[in-house]
Amino acid sequence: MTIQTVPTADEENAIARRNAVLYAACQAFGGAAAPLNFALGAIAGSYLLGPDKALATAPVTGYTLGVALGALPAAMLMRAVGRKRGFMAGALIGIGGLLFATWALTVHSFWLFCMALMVNGFSGAFVQQYRFAAADRGTADFKAKAISWVLVGGIAAAVLGPQTVILTKDLLLPVPFAGAFLSGIALLVTSLIVMLFLAPSVPVPPVAGVAANTGRPLGEIIRQPRFGVAVLCGTAAYALMSLVMTAAPLAMIGCGFTADESTLGIQWHVLAMFGPSFFTGSLIARFGKPRIVATGLLILIACAVVALMGVELAHFWGALILLGIGWNFGFIGATAMVTETYRPEEKGKAQGANDFILFGTVAFASFASGQLLNAWGWGTVNAIVFPVVLISLGALVWLARLERMNAMAGEVAGR
Template identity: 50%
Template sequence: MNASLTAHMKTAKRNALILSAAQAVNGSMGPIAISMGAWGGAYLHPQNVALATLPVAAYSVGIALFAFPVGMITKALGRRNGFILGSLMGVIGAILAAYALGTKSFFLFGLGFACLGAASAFVQQYRFAAADHGSDHFKSKAISWVLTGGVFAAILGPQIALRTKDMLSPTPYAGAFIALAALLIVGIAILATLTPLRDHPDDKPAIPAKSRPLWTIVKQPKFIVALLCAISSYGLMTFMMTGATLAMTNHGHSQDHAVMGIQWHVLAMFAPSYFTGLLLVRFGKLAVISAGLLLLIACSATALAGVELWNFWGSLILLGLGWNFGFIGATALLGETYFESEKNKVQGLHDCILFSFVTTASLMSGAVLHLFGWTTIALILLPISLISLLSLIFLRLYENRISS
């Protein structure tokens, strides 16, 4: 191994560790936004609690709107500067949310959450940035390092929210957003230590390839099933998670217990990622997606069994596990529907459709909870999960018929 390659690998490993640390800090945005958003919305709009989850929906909209521009921004500014810009958007969003709570402005609170969502779109790119400049052998390790940061964020975010939400009393929840702004400034300091890298010395220029029309790709049964299962796992997770904190406090549980429920949920979302890839290789994508959908059904059953603390926590843990297997499996299945030259346009269309449904799920959650209750939210998981399971059976039968 020559000296240039050795130095490149050392820098790539250092950058991956830095991004893992940044993920642990900046990744706490999600848990804080989810746990505080609905309560903040209910505080600012008490006359119509059905709109309480609108700020969390604005967070999803921010992610959706910036899912595509993030790539262009980081390409134009470089990943270090682009990621720092994303964190600055998060600082602005957190301060805006705190200010909105102080001035009782529901509109500004939603705008702040949209900024936090945009910032989170940058955070979602950390794992790709960690893997891009390493060797093929190192890429999976780099992604695992960043995912480790996500597990820490799942603990750090809720704990900070719990300890700071009343810091600016009598204005509730504002302290959590000021603490988040401070946390993001620490994240900026971490990101500033990234070293810009060119491509790996062993990388060869890609050979241009022809790209099929988008409709040719989209009409494949495998694409349709992958998209349906991704929408089901991500949309149902968002739908149930968004209303969970309000539902818990509505049924007499403390805010501390509700935030802890979100912590267990986010941990369940990300902790299995270390071995989900191994399960995909060992059992196949359809089996892993099926397991995820069955976990969502178990989540629904646990929530329907009662409204005790264990029902909420248990259902949220199963919801996180179901999302992990269902969504990661569906994403892997999607990868079988396109060639490398078609990746950007297919993933772009997929994410656009997906986040449209996710945003709708966030919007519906508060209204359904207010009008029909937590039981109805839990019931809605059943038919959608079953339809997705049936689509997997159809795909299996279709592929068997084609191959025979």
């Protein structure tokens, strides 16, 4: 009989640390497809449309909608076949989507291009699971660090994606932008190679006396106040980021800046999204998750203020950098809060529900971004940040008071 020993805390964190490094590498290459789609989605959409540019951001909406639609299937697939095989399937879907996008641009079809980016987004739903996969192992205190370490891989993605656009967008001229999507396949192939070194998933240990335990019903998990507030804040941070970022390239082009300048703006933005991940986990461990989420939301307010101050290149780039930092604090903090609300056997459905809600809202935000920009301008896009942030901050204050009251009631009952 084989006796299974329970790893010590140090051994468990060592395993989690190795996994986080590998997932960070996957994030670097597989995640680079996202800034590629974001940098070119609206601009290429505008190129494919006629005089009316109101639907120019629809391809980016297709991408985010694909992420939303892929959230639950990605979580279910990984529960069935494990993280490693699931991530490899996601990368293969992404390769097909990039080929589809290249072909759609070649035949000059706007709606085929939107569908192609939806396929890319479906693949991106698997990439979003890297952060949760990193939290599968390690002690409770290490999980936030593991999530932030994985997102550090986004720093490399922030360079690889936009630089692929700048260097290869004219590769297939006279069809603009098609070369960048074709070249993006090399990034996903590289991520596939890295995935070969991932260790097989560790199955959830069965609960004694319970067959095929799947935990609490999803409705019960969702009704937890901490889950609801965490999803609200994470969704707000991500949706506001998508709203402003999607409109930014078109707004910059409309103000006379070049495609390369707008792409570099996206590069600085994505670097700001992932750069703070070097220390976000440590800040969460020191100050707590809700405070870091609140800080991120306040930084999003600062982004909107800078954007409303003018339309020079410094205003656009400065706002995009603040937008990335605010997203990092808000999203990582909220993700870490979500991981506290489910048991190991419940992670698939809880994570899938979180991502479905989050990316469904993000898809709506990216679609509304183009409509708002076309109808009311760049200022209106940024003005929406204020009420959404205030609602989210109010929810955090309410949660803090509720948990403090519950803790006091528990102390009284225990006396």
